[in-house]
Amino acid sequence: MEERRPYWNMEMETKQNTPEMKEIQWERLKKKVQTLYDTAPFWKERFDKAGAQPATIKSWDDYAKRIPVLTKEGFREFAAGCDFDMVKILEGWMGEASKELLCIASTSGTTGEPTPYPLDKADLALWSEFTARALWRCGIFPGDRIMQAFGLSMFLAGVPICMCIADYGACSIPVGAEAGTERVLTYSRLFKPKAMMCTPSFAEYMSEKAKEIIGAGVDSLNIESIVCGGEPGAGIPEVRKKIEGAFNAKLFDMGAGLGCSCDYPEYQGMHWLGDDLAMMELVNQDTHEPVPMEDGATGMAVFSTLAGTNILGFRQTLGDIMEVTTSPCPCGQTGFRYKVIGRTDDMLKIKGVMIYPPAVEGVINRFVPRVMGEFRIVLDEPPPRVVPPLKLKIEYGENTKEEELEALTEEISEEMHRRIKLRPKITWLPPKTLERFVKKKKLLEKAYESE
Numbered sequence: 001m002e003e004r005r006p007y008w009n010m011e012m013e014t015k016q017n018t019p020e021m022k023e024i025q026w027e028r029l030k031k032k033v034q035t036l037y038d039t040a041p042f043w044k045e046r047f048d049k050a051g052a053q054p055a056t057i058k059s060w061d062d063y064a065k066r067i068p069v070l071t072k073e074g075f076r077e078f079a080a081g082c083d084f085d086m087v088k089i090l091e092g093w094m095g096e097a098s099k100e101l102l103c104i105a106s107t108s109g110t111t112g113e114p115t116p117y118p119l120d121k122a123d124l125a126l127w128s129e130f131t132a133r134a135l136w137r138c139g140i141f142p143g144d145r146i147m148q149a150f151g152l153s154m155f156l157a158g159v160p161i162c163m164c165i166a167d168y169g170a171c172s173i174p175v176g177a178e179a180g181t182e183r184v185l186t187y188s189r190l191f192k193p194k195a196m197m198c199t200p201s202f203a204e205y206m207s208e209k210a211k212e213i214i215g216a217g218v219d220s221l222n223i224e225s226i227v228c229g230g231e232p233g234a235g236i237p238e239v240r241k242k243i244e245g246a247f248n249a250k251l252f253d254m255g256a257g258l259g260c261s262c263d264y265p266e267y268q269g270m271h272w273l274g275d276d277l278a279m280m281e282l283v284n285q286d287t288h289e290p291v292p293m294e295d296g297a298t299g300m301a302v303f304s305t306l307a308g309t310n311i312l313g314f315r316q317t318l319g320d321i322m323e324v325t326t327s328p329c330p331c332g333q334t335g336f337r338y339k340v341i342g343r344t345d346d347m348l349k350i351k352g353v354m355i356y357p358p359a360v361e362g363v364i365n366r367f368v369p370r371v372m373g374e375f376r377i378v379l380d381e382p383p384p385r386v387v388p389p390l391k392l393k394i395e396y397g398e399n400t401k402e403e404e405l406e407a408l409t410e411e412i413s414e415e416m417h418r419r420i421k422l423r424p425k426i427t428w429l430p431p432k433t434l435e436r437f438v439k440k441k442k443l444l445e446k447a448y449e450s451e
């Protein structure tokens with residue numbers, strides 16, 4: 001077999017995290033401030049208001065101090081000022097380039113107006129370059145077939161990724177999550193993809209349903225790599241074990257920025273793959289003060305587009321709280337690593353302590369197969385405040401007997417107290433009673449909305 005080079009882009013990926021890369025970033029950043037100021041009305045007004053005209057940005061310090069962080073609320077305000085007219089929004093966002101778009105994707109809009117991801121030629125090139133770097137690292141190469149089972153409708157990981165896969169020279173099989181489990185499973189059997197892209201909860205659901213639908217386990221599909229994204233599950237050790245075991249495949253975690261996990265047996269977070277394409281920083285979620293990118297640092301992730309037109313915005317955040325690791329990864333590949341700890345939207349405060357749903361999920365999944373792994377956090381009032389105890393509905397495992405539940409309640413409660421300092425109130429549900437999601441998993445049940 002031919003020896004493959006370690007990276008798709010040997011020139012840029014080898015320079016990640018080096019002083020030379022910092023210079024490349026600085027040159028691109030200065031140019032980006034100038035271009036946005038000259039061409040995009042929203043950004044010109046924003047920079048003017050903050051006293052951050054291009055001439056005033058002379059150092060990294062100026063950049064961090066002068067250019068304000070654009071939050072979801074900030075974006076919403078801008079969108080409201082455009083009467084939520086998406087055409088006006090895009091004109092403000094990217095000026096004339098908004099007339100040369102090739103594709104538009106957006107956030108799901110479940111918590112308000114959707115934030116658009118407009119892709120012109122330069123943005124699509126950025127996204128293609130990132131996709132190529134990620135697929136290469138996941139052992140998926142030009143010529144391979146990829147089952148595309150993310151949501152195709154408006155998802156950045158949907159149709160745009162299919163365009164990028166074509167650019168890379170691989171073949172997507174765009175069935176999409178909307179088509180449902182039966183079609184994804186059936187078409188996987190027919191078209192024999194080497195890899196699959198989907199949310200981790202969809203992969204789990206497929207493994208639960210395969211026997212019934214195609215008469216054999218998902219391991220019979222011979223899928224070698226599963227690239228997950230859209231939710232944090234692929235980074236949770238127990239969820240990984242479950243999916244990798246069921247498919248007999250390697251599981252990779254991709255997204256929430258330009259990153260992808262490596263194939264080191266233990267999850268190491270996602271490697272950032274695009275220092276030259278876009279920049280990620282951490283800031284304090286309340287004060288927006290920069291948080292130094294050091295081992296173990298946590299903060300709200302902020303992105304600035306460097307290479308494309310403006311797909312990731314400029315000093316913009318979607319509210320993801322992340323932890324970074326800057327020391328070298330045991331896998332030997334370049335790029336600092338990051339883990340998504342939670343989202344500012346999903347944050348819960350229990351007796352003043354911040355808790356993110358994935359932390360609860362992590363503990364519950366330690367008890368698989370005694371539990372199914374499916375659960376909901378039941379909220380009696382709008383978050384973030386939760387009056388203790390935190391209420392959980394958990395599905396017990398298929399071979400768990402009802403008389404075992406009391407002891408299991410005690411064990412889970414102990415483990416949760418030990419790991420995340422809370423003692424929940426657990427209501428048990430029979431296996432497979434909670435709704436499964438093929439796109440994004442919903443962990444919060446808003447009981448206060450149905451009253």
Ligand SMILES: [Zn+2]
Pocket residue numbers: 261262263264268271329330331332333
């Ligand atoms: Zn690694």
